[in-house]
Amino acid sequence: MQFRKIIGQESIKQQLIQTVVENRVSHAQLFLSCDGSGALPMAIAYAQYINCLNKTPEDSCGECSSCRKYERYIHPDLHFSYPFFASKDVKIAVDVLEEWRGMLLEDAYFDMDIWRSKLSAENKQANINIAECHDIIKKLSYKAFEGDTKVLIMWLPEYLDKEGNSLLKIIEEPPANTLFILVANNQEQILSTLLSRTQIVKIPKLDYAIVESYLMQEFGLSENQATEYSFLADGNLIEAKQLVASTQNEHADRFAEWLRMGYGNRVLDMAGFVEQIAGWGRENQKNFLKYGISFMRECSLLISGADELVKLPVSALQTAQKLSKHVLDLSMADAIISELEKAHYHIERNANPKILFLDVSLQLVKIIKFKTLPKGTQYIYN
Template identity: 80%
Template sequence: MQFKEIIGQENLKKHLIQTVVENRVSHAQLFLSAEGSGALSLAIAYAQYINCQNKTTIDSCGECSSCRKYERYIHPDLHFSYPFFASKDAKIAVDVLEEWRSLLLEDPYFDLDIWRSKLSAENKQANIPIAEAHDIIKKLSYKAFEAETKVLIMWLPEFLDKEGNALLKIIEEPPANTLFILVAQNQEQILNTILSRTQIVKIPKLTDADIVNYLIDKSQLSQNQATEYSFLADGNLITAKALLQDIPNNNAAHFAEWLRMGFGNKVPAMIDFTDDVAKWGRENQKNFIKYGINFLRECSLLLSGADDLVKLPHQTLDVAKKLSTHVLNLAMVEALINELEQAHYHIERNANPKILFLDVSLQLVKIIKFKTLPKGTQYIYN
């Protein structure tokens, strides 16, 4: 994979290339990013650039023997480790390496749920077991076959339990010309003993412009549709791609109308709305709730006077301003976001959508119309 294939992250690409040019490549690095930012792709492109036989000042050549093998993820000195679902046929990561390579070739932007579906793991728990740690130590102890630098890319080291301490010595004192790249999303879930031995590279979310340009380039979306999808994706390219596969439900209009129903105490209309939402399907319901959470967070910025930070699409900004001026206040927004986050949690766990959305609708009425906030919430007047 070459840097030019990765969406956005131009400044970070330049930084990574510069570390190679100036011979400042740390032997153990932690790529820390939000989901869907391209951290795994960056790690692979970085490793390919390091081992490219004809690298340029802006990218690997993509044509040398090393690059051709990297492009197919079959280079003998490129190793992967990742969470998997242990079984009698899968005791270490290599046992599902073909599935891993296949997924990378399909689309290197994926999350644990997509990886799970690739393995047909059902409800098993993913982890990186002690047997995998021992296998890493074993294969990195060998001399490099072809490349100057052996590379181990570990995706989601958060799934290393205390057994991960077995890797401490080899991470701190690796064999010559060995590079560790850990690709993580949650720093707090990584063993502190591993964190202290790595150089952290923070990878920002993709910008709205990056997502919009990608959506327009890869689909027939209009500028307005792409902008709304980008807002909903919030820098996550995986979410943006998933939205392209879903039937659009005009989330902006539906959510604004839902809030108006709550303000007007229009319970019969809310019941009808609940019946409609129940037919959307789980993914569209989750996207609707996520849109609402993002929309309300933008409203909180308007209420706080931070208008310059608001990222709402132009077509919904006026709606947000009217709601923030005449209906909402900060305490309401906080309470509404809390209700929606709980709803999203329950949708993911297959709650009955009619019951769930009716309950949330009634909570909207309590919070917006009757100003009944959760216990302990301080009421803030506009």
């Protein structure tokens, strides 16, 4: 993985290259980012650059023996650790290394949901267990085989429980020429003992314009379509690609009509809408709710008078302006966002979509038509 293959993040690339040029590479670093920002590819590109035999001021060469092995993720001094589902056949991360390499070769931009789909999860919880920690210590105790630096990239250290404390000594006093890179999404969920021993590199969300340009170049989308997907993905390249692959993406008109049904107390129409959405499949249902959450947040900005911050595509902006002016107020927008977020949470956990969307529809009527929402409302689903 070369830096040039990573979408955007030019300032972070230059910052990392500069640490190598100036010989001030910290031995333990935490790449902190949101999903879809490219933190994992960035960590791999950084490791490849460090071990490249013919590096340039801009990137690794991509042609030396080290780079060729890095491109296929088979360099003997490149090690990965990641969450997995332990079983009688899977004790440590290396037991699913082929699946991991296959995932990286297919597309290095992925999240936990995509990774889970590649494994046999059953009803197990993913984690990085004590056996994996011991294997990490064992691997890093050996001398480097080929490169100048041994590298361990740990993806999602949030899945380390207290067993992660067994790694503290090797992180604090690593063998010579050893680099740890932790790639995380949530700083609050990382062991504080690990966090205090790393140098944090914050990788921001991708700009809308970068995601939009990528979608137009890679998938041949029109500017309007790329703008809409970029807005919906909110800087998450993974979500943007999923939207392109989805067959149900024209959410703006549907969502606006759903709000109008609530305002008009058109319960029968809502029941028919629920029948339609129940047949979309869970990914499309989740995308619809994500769009609704993003749309309502933009409406909140319009209601608050912060029009210059609104990033809605032109096709949806007029609708949002009308709703914000004639139908919604700020408290209503906040209440709707809360209901949509709860619905998204339950859809991810396999709630019955007909019951869920009918209940949310009735909540919309209460919020928009009657402008009241009972406090402490809770969902109960079959």
